[in-house]
Amino acid sequence: MPLTFPAHLAPVLALKVWRPRWCDGVALSTGAVAPDVAYLAAGPDGRTFADTHTWPALFWWCLPVALAYAAVLGAASHVGWDWLTHTDDWLRVLFGIDWSRVTGVAWWTVSDLTSTVVGSALAVVLAARLGRRGERETDGLALPARRPTLFWGVAGLVAVAGAACVAALPGATLLAPTGVRLIHVAGLALLAGGLAVKVSSRGRRGVWRRTAERTGTGR
Known part of the structure; x- marks a missing residue:
């Protein structure tokens, strides 16, 4: 199957680029x-508590997890893409090709690597395009001050602590659950860094206001 990040983002980022006002990115x-996300609670054998890669799971698992209506479409792209890479039945139905019998190679051994490379490259390109569009839309607006030392310092601490926790979880020697867990740790680390900068910026503005009020320069 394609990697959770960034390969699985390719279909939904393409939709966002095509129709930016339709759905929340x-x-x-x-x-x-x-x-x-179920891999966060995977056991020592890598198995999750339930199969969250089914169409019914879009509603009893993916929707509650994502907490957004547009997330169903994103989750559907994940389940659909995994289905295309997990089984060669669709090749037999559409093209009459029995891949495993003709090639002697399991379909997933080819489709996993191909879909991961292509999907990851496409996701990076689309994300960069969306980023440039966002820069144009915010041109001229007052943006928060950048504090890279604080941001990366906090993010680094959270990442190290998170990685240590991941290493102690069940199934830590298995690629799938550990990879998903590390992706979540990376996201949490970046979020923590951003929050630290935001809180620090608010504190600085508060100090500036109080100083201005005392000196009368804020009038």
Whole structure:
């Protein structure tokens, strides 16, 4: 199957680029990775408590996890893409090709690597395009001050602590659950860094206001 991040984001980022006003990009991206969130609670054998990669799971698992209507579409892209890479039945139905019998190679051994490389490359390109569009839309607006030392310092601490926790969880030697867990740790670390900068910026503005009020320069 394609990697949770960034390969599985390719279909939903393409939709966001094509119709930017239709859906929320965060909800789409959250939904696209929702089926794999169950790996956070995977056991020592790598098995999850239930199969979250099924169409019914879009509603009893993916929707509650993502907490957004557009996330169902993102999650559907994940389940659908995994189905295409997990089984060669669709090749037999559409093209009359029995891949495993003709090639002697399991379909997933080819489709996993191909879909991961293509999906990851496409996701990076689409994310960069959306980022440039966002820069144009915020041109001229007052943006928060950048504090890279604080941001990366906090993010680094959270990442190290999170990685240590991941290493102690069941199934830590298995690629799938550990990879998904590390992706979540990375996201949490970046979020913590952003929050630290935001809180620090608010504190600085408060100090500036109080100083201005005492000196009369704020009038």
